Amino acid sequence: MPRRLTLTFDNGPWTGATEHLLDFLATRKLKSTFFVVGRQLEDPSARSLVERAHAEGHWIGNHTMTHGAPLGREDGPVRYAEEIGAAQDAIGTLAHPRKFFRPNGGGAMGQHLLCPEAVDYLKRNDFTVVTWTSAPGDWKPPHTHWTKGAFEALERDDWTVLVLHDRFIAPQLDVLARFCDQVEELGVDFVQDFPARCLPIENGKVHDITEEISAIA
Ligand SMILES: [Zn+2]
Known part of the structure; x- marks a missing residue:
């Protein structure tokens, strides 16, 4: 089985960034998942970018309403329903089933990441929780050093789920292009789906509690 790589882009949509990333992905015929922040969809031009992503075959996931403090922190229990539920409402029919x-x-x-109340809420409301295997830090200046961590992850795991961010990747699409070229040269397949190990909760059911994910499921 060839190694696999799943691309995901978090924290968008960002007008001025997401559209360039979508152009790139269309040219390369790559499908990804955008984990969007609900509040960002209040801007109609940003929302239209998520509509475009959906129409072009990308999957749309929920990445909370405000991207505030992580939901396992002390104030998580009072915020989880709003952070998760309001974002899902904002995404509406664009959300992946x-x-x-x-x-x-x-x-x-x-x-x-998640308080026990948030875990219960996600189970009760049939959510699928998607984690990752590599978040190589494209948000850290100078923003282009993420490829090192990404290649280390590809080396380490047979199926890598990479977290990148529209806002930081769009200004360096040349770096992303070289990365994708090298990934192909390594014989790694780009796929859109996620490995079971990154789905601690799937359609509301606790899927597979490995040591790595037991902390949140
Ligand atoms: Zn995020």
């Missing part, structure tokens, strides 16, 4: 939700938390796995 599997109801993808990705918690925010600085790229690190752990109990800070």
Whole structure:
């Protein structure tokens, strides 16, 4: 089985960035998932970018309403329903039917991501929680060093789920293009779906509690 790579883009949509990324993905015939922040969809021009992404075959997931403090933090229990539910309402019919939700938390796995109440809410409302195997830090200046971590992840795992961000990747599409070329040269297949190990909750059911994800499921 060839190694696989799933591209995901978080925290958008961003007018001035997401459209360039969509152009790139269309040219390369790559399909990804955009984990969007509900509040950002209040801007009609930004919302239209999510509509475009959906129309072009990308999957749209929920990445909270405000991208505030992680939902496993102390104030998580009072905010989880609004952060998850309001964002899902904002995404509306653009949401993937599997109801993808990705918690925010600085790229690190752990109990800070979701409080027990949020986990119950996600299970009760049939969400699919999507984690990742590599968040290589495209948000850290100078923003282009993420490829090192991404290649390390490809080396390490047979199926990599990469977290990148529209806003930081759009200004360096040349770097993304070289990365994609090298990925292809390595014989890695681009896929849109997620490995079971990145789905601690799937359609509301606790899927597969490995050591790595037990912290949040
Ligand atoms: Zn995020």
